[in-house]
Amino acid sequence: MLEATIPVKHKVGLHARPASLFVQTAAKFSSAIKVKNLSANGNFVDAKSIIMVLTLGVMKDHEIVIQTEGADADAALAALKSLIESNFGES
Amino acid sequence: MPEKTLQGIPASDGIAIGPAFRYIPTELTVPARAAESADEELSRFDAAREQARVELQGLSDAIEKRAGKEEAAIFEAHREMLNDPALEGRVRELVGSGQTAEQALVNATDELAGLLAGMNDELFAARALDVKDVGRRILRVLLGLPDTALGAVTEPSVIIASDLTPSDTASLDPHLTLGFCTVHGGLTSHSAILARTLGIPAIVGLGESLLESISAQTPLALDGKEGVLIVAPANQTVEIFQGRKQQRESRMQVMKASVDKEARTANGRRVEVAANIGEVASAHTAVENGAEGIGLLRTEFLYLEDAQPPSEEKQFRIYRDIFKVMGDRPVIVRTLDIGGDKPPSYLPFPNEMNPFLGWRAIRISLDEPELFKKQIRAILRAAMGHNARIMFPMVSDLDELRRARDIVDTVKRDLALASVEFAFDVPVGIMVETPAAAVLVDVLAEASDFFSLGTNDLTQYTLAVDRGNAKVANLFQPLHPAVLRLIKQTIDAAHANGKWVGMCGELAGMTKAIPILLGFGLDEFSMNPRAIPEAKYLIGQLTDERAREIANQAMSFGTATDIEDYIKGTLALYV
Structure with a gap:
């Protein structure tokens, strides 16, 4: 299992377009992917579920933990990290 | 009937004068019946989801044409929820435990919407409405009912409703919808945002007295900028509103030209x-x-x-x-x-x-x-x-x-x-x-x-x-x-x-x-x-x-x- 902790810098957090892109990216991989909001209490949820990702309430500057496990775990983690680091493609 | 003034939250600028149309969403009751085999219930669920997907695509295309890509994004989000593995997983579990597709769907969407509704941040909590809207859509298809009761609007009217889902708002016919007023809702609800983009005058959050004081065909005058709704306006009031409407239209023209x-x-x-x-x-x-x-x-x-x-x-x-x-x-x-x-x-x-x-x-x-x-x-x-x-x-x-x-x-x-x-x-x-x-x-x-x-x-x-x-x-x-x-x-x-x-x-x-x-x-x-x-x-x-x-x-x-x-x-x- 791989894991990364990363801050979300987007102004709306994981909501609206960023949340959609996050879930769409996760859904491209066969690995099991879980995500948790470190800046709020709560558990890991399925990163491929838009509803569960929204329940994390990730806002700007919150830190999230992503866990990936499976055949393409490496690529999945890299893709999600780069999506967040690129601020969801908005510079 | 003497005229009566109601104050709500101004959601979308504009003046509307016309008869009320009371929008009552089709009652969706889950039939009390024994569940078929789990496989049969699940295949009904899958088929209903497929049709709901087609409907959402249609709505999304129509709104994109009328209001632009940004507004159509609401329905993209609905399609994502339709495919949500958490929703699907929960429905499968409940059907597995002997519930009908309808029961399982209602229970699963209530649970998930409840998680969102309980959140502190208004923006996140508002998404509960989207989950419910999606759940309702699948349920309606399962029950074999038509898309929306708003099809019954046949003359230009001011729509009065308890609340309007984004799907409802998107199905409003711009030629027949003079404006709308709702009991619930806030400035940032999708319906309010969509109303602004479509240029439909609207007031939200008018409170329960809205439905009490209005029946079908009651004449109304609505000022979306002030959030004021006049029920059964006197002739004088109608004239004032008509004046404001003209002033606003000429102002819009000058603004556009500027x-x-x-x-x-x-x-x-x-x-x-x-x-x-x-x-x-x-x-x-x-x-x-x-x-x-x-x-x-x-x-x-x-x-x-x-x-x-x-x-x-x-x-x-x-x-x-x-x-x-x-x-x-x-x-x-x-x-x-x-x-x-x-x-x-x-x-x-x-x-x-x-x-x-x-x-x-x-x-x-x-x-x-x-x-x-x-x-x-x-x-x-x-x-x-x-x-x-x-x-x-x-x-x-x-x-x-x-x-x-x-x-x-x-x-x-x-x-x-x-x-x-x-x-x-x-x-x-x-x-x-x-x-x-x-x-x-x-x-x-x-x-x-x-x-x-x-x-x-x-x-x-x-x-x-x-x-x-x-x-x-x-x-x-x-x-x-x-x-x-x-x-x-x-x-x-x-x-x-x-x-x-x-x-x-x-x-x-x-x-x-x-x-x-x-x-x-x-x-x-x-x-x-x-x-x-x-x-x-x-x-x-x-x-x-x-x-x-x-x-x-x-x-x-x-x-x-x-x-x-x-x-x-x-x-x-x-x-």
């Missing part, structure tokens, strides 16, 4: 109306709304998005992209304006008791000359062939301004020596946002080519009020006589020294402030791009003489409340 025109007062004095932006995308929005320049380009975003400062090349590219969008219109680039309230990780921030009185803005730039020079180099290089200006934030005396200008001169010399192309004649000015700068404008004029009033900080520093602090936020009054005096003093002193003055604080885009500022002789108004059409319109309605009268009258009051009351009464004649 987008491509220069802003001028009614007696022809040229005033510049510009936009405040912080990224390339909003430069386009600014141009579309008729901005005659950028009065404030915030550059903080460049400094806060990474763990290291932005390279000169990256800054150069972004500034150049924005200058290109603006063509030969002026663009004022404000140099780095950050502080300890939002520190980037790469600067050595001390632990500050009061970051707003601490190490920030020009103070950082002067202490970190390499960082500052990189930004100035990027701006000067990108300004080649464009109309750029540089502006320093939070200057409070001449010494700071001279030191900052010296650095600009050093950068120019370095660029020239290295034979790098750059724009030589870039005007350099300062923001007036400390009371110190405001009272020293005559002194600062020696080294400043122009001035721009930053009223948010000027108000905060003058009144010693942090508007982020809820306890004192009501004391944050940009129309406070003390702030207005500083503004007037700034404009007078700058003009006496042959310098022009703009304003890039929020006040510049507020209709209640524009007549006063115009009366003071402000040369440039820079605001949120969306506020531009109305500001241009208002400026065009006023002569300089009338504006001066209004400003003088306003200055005769001793409190912000009196000034606001006076302006409200006066403005009613113009907007």
Whole structure:
């Protein structure tokens, strides 16, 4: 299992377009992917579920933990990290 | 029946006069029946989901055509929820435990919507409605019922409902929907947003009395700007509303026409109306709304998005992209304006008791000359062939301004020596946002080519009020006589020294402030791009003489409340 902790810098957090892109990216991989909001209490949820990702309430500057496990775990983690680091493609 | 007035939350501007249509969503009852085999229930669920997907695609296409891609995104989000593995997983579990597809669907969506509804943040909690909307759609298909009861609207009506889901709002026929009113809902609900985009007048949050006082065909008059609904209006009231409707329509036309025109007062004095932006995308929005320049380009975003400062090349590219969008219109680039309230990780921030009185803005730039020079180099290089200006934030005396200008001169010399192309004649000015700068404008004029009033900080520093602090936020009054005096003093002193003055604080885009500022002789108004059409319109309605009268009258009051009351009464004649 791989894991990364990363801050979300987007102004709306994981909501609206960023949340959609996050879930769409996760859904491209066969690995099991879980995500948790470190800046709020709560558990890991399925990163491929838009509803569960929204329940994390990730806002700007919150830190999230992503866990990936499976055949393409490496690529999945890299893709999600780069999506967040690129601020969801908005510079 | 005597007329009755209801007050709600103004959700979408516009006037509507017409009969009520009571929208009662089709009752969806889960039939009490024994479950078939789990496989059969699940295949019914899958088939219903498939049809719901097709419906959503249709809605999404239709809204994209009418309102644009951004609005259609709501239905994209619904399609994602339709495919949500958490929803599907829960339905499969419940069907596995012996429930029918309908029961399982209702229970699963209630659970998931409940999780969202319980969240503290309004924006997240509002998404519960989307989950319910999706659940309802699948259930309706499972029950074999038609898409929406709104199909029953056959003559132009004002729709009255407990609440409207985004799907409901999207299915409103624009030819038959004069407006809508709901019991529930807030400004940020999708229905309110969609109504604004589609240009349908709307009031939300009218409370339960809405449904009690209205039946089918009850005549209604609705003012979406004020959030006022008149039930069974008297003839006189209808006339007043018709008058407002005509006034609004002609105003809209003038506003539309003003987008491509220069802003001028009614007696022809040229005033510049510009936009405040912080990224390339909003430069386009600014141009579309008729901005005659950028009065404030915030550059903080460049400094806060990474763990290291932005390279000169990256800054150069972004500034150049924005200058290109603006063509030969002026663009004022404000140099780095950050502080300890939002520190980037790469600067050595001390632990500050009061970051707003601490190490920030020009103070950082002067202490970190390499960082500052990189930004100035990027701006000067990108300004080649464009109309750029540089502006320093939070200057409070001449010494700071001279030191900052010296650095600009050093950068120019370095660029020239290295034979790098750059724009030589870039005007350099300062923001007036400390009371110190405001009272020293005559002194600062020696080294400043122009001035721009930053009223948010000027108000905060003058009144010693942090508007982020809820306890004192009501004391944050940009129309406070003390702030207005500083503004007037700034404009007078700058003009006496042959310098022009703009304003890039929020006040510049507020209709209640524009007549006063115009009366003071402000040369440039820079605001949120969306506020531009109305500001241009208002400026065009006023002569300089009338504006001066209004400003003088306003200055005769001793409190912000009196000034606001006076302006409200006066403005009613113009907007």
